[in-house]
Amino acid sequence: MRVGVLSLQGGVIEHINHLNKLNVEAIEVKKIDDLKKIDGIILPGGESTTIGKLLRDANLLTPLKALIQSGLPTWGTCAGMILLAKEIENDTRRHLEVMDIKVKRNAFGSQIDSFKKIDIVPEVSNNPIELVFIRAPYISEAGKDVRIIHKVENKIVAAKQKNILVTSFHPELTDDLNFHNYFIKMVN
Ligand code: GLN
Numbered sequence: 001m002r003v004g005v006l007s008l009q010g011g012v013i014e015h016i017n018h019l020n021k022l023n024v025e026a027i028e029v030k031k032i033d034d035l036k037k038i039d040g041i042i043l044p045g046g047e048s049t050t051i052g053k054l055l056r057d058a059n060l061l062t063p064l065k066a067l068i069q070s071g072l073p074t075w076g077t078c079a080g081m082i083l084l085a086k087e088i089e090n091d092t093r094r095h096l097e098v099m100d101i102k103v104k105r106n107a108f109g110s111q112i113d114s115f116k117k118i119d120i121v122p123e124v125s126n127n128p129i130e131l132v133f134i135r136a137p138y139i140s141e142a143g144k145d146v147r148i149i150h151k152v153e154n155k156i157v158a159a160k161q162k163n164i165l166v167t168s169f170h171p172e173l174t175d176d177l178n179f180h181n182y183f184i185k186m187v188n
Pocket of ligand 1: 044079135137
């Protein structure tokens with residue numbers, strides 16, 4: 001199994017390290033050829049506007065969208081979730097538009113409002129997990145085929161639709177491997 005991490009901007013190495021800790025081969029995805037080598041892909045956190053622009057500049061937007069629509073297991077964390085959303089409440093831009101969710105960018109406030117929370121996410125583990133939110137989005141509307149995995153302050157912060165997983169928070173910035181393990185099971 002080989003999992004790609006979209007490596008145009010943002011928190012790439014942290015995802016690669018977590019995958020490696022689970023003995024999964026991880027590669028950086030920067031160009032079209034890289035898409036042929038992977039069984040799943042993680043879209044990391046960072047700045048969705050920047051990553052979206054770089055996706056277009058690298059001619060990756062259309063082939064990546066097609067792969068996700070044909071079933072490639074895909075996980076978007078934070079900015080990655082924004083890239084996958086069909087609707088963005090407070091932005092005129094749209095990117096991959098593959099998941100039936102409407103997201104709100106920077107929805108919990110600005111950088112200074114970044115926060116951590118410890119919660120049990122039964123779908124992923126029976127033990128409490130640290131959830132790290134950094135200028136995080138939340139899902140304000142979800143289509144009927146979207147399964148809600150977790151809410152914080154009554155806002156949807158983790159969800160799944162078929163082969164697509166999204167989290168508002170950053171499991172790669174904690175020592176916890178449960179979310180990566182969950183995604184690897186989706187790839188398997
Ligand atoms: N606020 C960023 C955006 O809108 C996402 C933040 C993150 O990925 N940590 O793209």
